Amino acid sequence: MSTTPILEVTNLRVEYHGDNRQVVAVNDVSFSIGEGEIFGLAGESGCGKSTVANAIMRLLKDPAEITGGQIRFKGRDLLALRGEELRRFRWKEIAMIFQSAMNSLNPVMTIGSQMVDIFTTHEGLSVKQARSRSAELLRLVSIDPVRLDSYPHQLSGGMRQRAVIAMALALEPSLLIMDEPTTALDVVVQQEIMAQISDLQRQLGFSVLFITHDMSLMVELSHRMAVMHSGRLVEMAAAELMFASPLHPYTLSLMNAFPPLTGPRVRLTGLSDSVRAGDGSSGSCSFHVSCPPDRANCSGDIPDLREVEPGRFVAEHPRTSIEGTAA
């Protein structure tokens, strides 16, 4: 895996404008994704994950507005793309699989005609060439090409989701964004699909932004991951490291809310009320009560994400060391 970032999100801020109030859905979010890296973004429903994804895809519409920050893709300013440039970049450079994507297939068109359309529209292939590329793509996601002539309702949920993945990969994007791609599927199928994404990623080398509220699934798949709460990142590190020793109380409760995919059965604790309390809009930290006593500098204000070890970031105030000197 190369460490050259393909995507760099810096201090991103997105607001939704309501009639008489503004919701800051994404607040000062920064992260980057390396070439060939699978980067996970975890957090509860409503914390701002899809808003981040839609900002990167340049799909945000009124009442949403990007009010701060930068998004760079392969060094280019994504937020400056317009018209034809934007059209060429979307799907060809960055493709996205949406939440409940498997229900987004057109029910009255065969899988084959939907795939052929992608190649004839974007790459100008003949129908014959497009059909042969479509058959290859289906094989890539372990679907028999005879399924080109099936309608979506004739496929299982898992197969429909695989077909959607194949379509997203059709134009060989460098970055694939998956926004809760498997939430509608049962656990076994979810795992099979994610293992397949992992294989495809190794074969084809694309980068992935993988969004889920399920920490267990995320750890299985991601190289690095970030945890989001109320529009902000609270922790970011190598996935295994964060899973083995989470530093932020919210990361810990999110982890405890999901059973590990393998290993012994554990009792789920769910998210505690103190962690859920506060949506961050008040400007005070929701984790003040669960903060360890050695945070002498903590006055209840929201801490910035800081690098506490190389590559390991957490939103906490600096600790006061045992000797009594500020770290």
Ligand SMILES: Nc1ncnc2c1ncn2[C@@H]1O[C@H](COP(=O)(O)OP(=O)(O)O)[C@@H](O)[C@H]1O
């Ligand atoms: N169309 C909208 N209008 C107003 N507010 C919205 C809209 N969509 C999302 N939001 C706000 O943005 C927050 C983040 O939403 P979203 O990015 O969809 O979260 P997630 O994907 O993590 O569930 C929500 O809590 C909601 O307050």
Ligand SMILES: [Mg+2]
């Ligand atoms: Mg979402």
